[in-house]
Amino acid sequence: MSDKKYSIFTVQGGLGKHIAATAVAQAIKNNHSDRELVVVCAWPELWASLPFVYRVFPLGNTSYFYSEYIDGKESLIFGNEPYFTTTHINKTLPLVESWCNLYGIKYNNEQPVIRINPEQRRAIKNFYEPLLNDKPLLVIHTNGGLYTNEKPYCWSRDLPYDVALKVAQHFKKSHFVMQITRPKSPKLPECFVRNEQLSNTELVGLLELSSKRLLIDSSLQHAAAAFNLQSTVLWNATSSVIFGHKLHDNIQAKEKPRKSLPNSYLFDYQFDGNEGEYPYEEGDEKDLYNLDQIIASVEAQTNEPKKGFG
Numbered sequence: 001m002s003d004k005k006y007s008i009f010t011v012q013g014g015l016g017k018h019i020a021a022t023a024v025a026q027a028i029k030n031n032h033s034d035r036e037l038v039v040v041c042a043w044p045e046l047w048a049s050l051p052f053v054y055r056v057f058p059l060g061n062t063s064y065f066y067s068e069y070i071d072g073k074e075s076l077i078f079g080n081e082p083y084f085t086t087t088h089i090n091k092t093l094p095l096v097e098s099w100c101n102l103y104g105i106k107y108n109n110e111q112p113v114i115r116i117n118p119e120q121r122r123a124i125k126n127f128y129e130p131l132l133n134d135k136p137l138l139v140i141h142t143n144g145g146l147y148t149n150e151k152p153y154c155w156s157r158d159l160p161y162d163v164a165l166k167v168a169q170h171f172k173k174s175h176f177v178m179q180i181t182r183p184k185s186p187k188l189p190e191c192f193v194r195n196e197q198l199s200n201t202e203l204v205g206l207l208e209l210s211s212k213r214l215l216i217d218s219s220l221q222h223a224a225a226a227f228n229l230q231s232t233v234l235w236n237a238t239s240s241v242i243f244g245h246k247l248h249d250n251i252q253a254k255e256k257p258r259k260s261l262p263n264s265y266l267f268d269y270q271f272d273g274n275e276g277e278y279p280y281e282e283g284d285e286k287d288l289y290n291l292d293q294i295i296a297s298v299e300a301q302t303n304e305p306k307k308g309f310g
Contacts, residue, residue, distance in 0.1 A: 006069050007032050010079035011041040016219035018043045023096045023110040031105040038069055045200040049115040078103050089266050091239050112226035116205050124205040135176040136211035140164055143185035144218025147197045152184045154273030156237035157217045160285050161186050170295055212301045217243055232297040237269035249297045253288045
């Protein structure tokens with residue numbers, strides 16, 4: 001039996017879930033400090049520089065993994081799916097806490113973390129800062145999910161175009177407005193649009209340049225939490241209780257007039273904005289949110305990165 005001991009943490013799902021999982025990884029390491037933490041995941045790029053991670057492997061690229069990290073090693077395996085825990089399904093605990101409870105480890109308020117090295121930070125800064133023309137940067141994340149998603153708009157999580165447009169128009173004189181979106185989604189006029197497939201490092205690293213942030217339930221709201229950047233986050237069919245972060249100003253869409261979910265099993269609305277589950281009437285998109293509340297929330301963020309709400 002080898003003296004080397006490991007904790008093996010497997011993460012599946014999207015980029016946002018992976019960023020949230022960095023808090024779980026810290027909890028695993030804190031609970032089992034005598035073991036090296038090995039991570040196997042779908043999005044390894046943001047894990048490589050985390051100091052508490054010993055090794056990171058992409059899913060499906062794990063040659064000789066069993067003989068190296070499991071066979072005769074007394075390894076602990078952390079690979080269960082937190083989405084199927086009672087507290088997550090009942091929306092009573094944040095995802096990270098349900099995840100830790102699933103593994104029987106103590107949660108000590110660990111938060112998501114992202115580390116970008118100085119060379120990566122310089123590359124992002126050198127490309128984007130000349131574009132800003134000395135204006136503070138407002139990032140508006142209108143459409144999230146997979147880059148390859150063909151839907152122009154997913155009602156359950158995306159930002160309604162009218163809301164995004166009015167916020168952009170309100171701030172365009174005082175701020176450089178950057179829209180983060182998918183290729184097939186509508187572009188905001190007179191804004192700098194990023195709808196290409198960026199590296200994960202560049203995508204999240206943009207937040208470090210920002211002074212204000214209007215986000216949705218997608219990877220960037222998790223990344224903002226990891227950078228300790230308080231943000232305004234809009235929610236519709238997904239729950240800020242389980243997927244959100246307390247440091248953000250989480251704003252919920254208006255109450256849904258009906259809830260017809262004939263094909264739902266353990267969860268209510270699907271992430272991808274299933275059209276058959278749409279709960280609103282024609283024209284409701286125009287006042288899903290209180291626009292004055294959103295603008296006031298974004299205004300309350302200071303113009304200095306990493307300072308949050310004033």
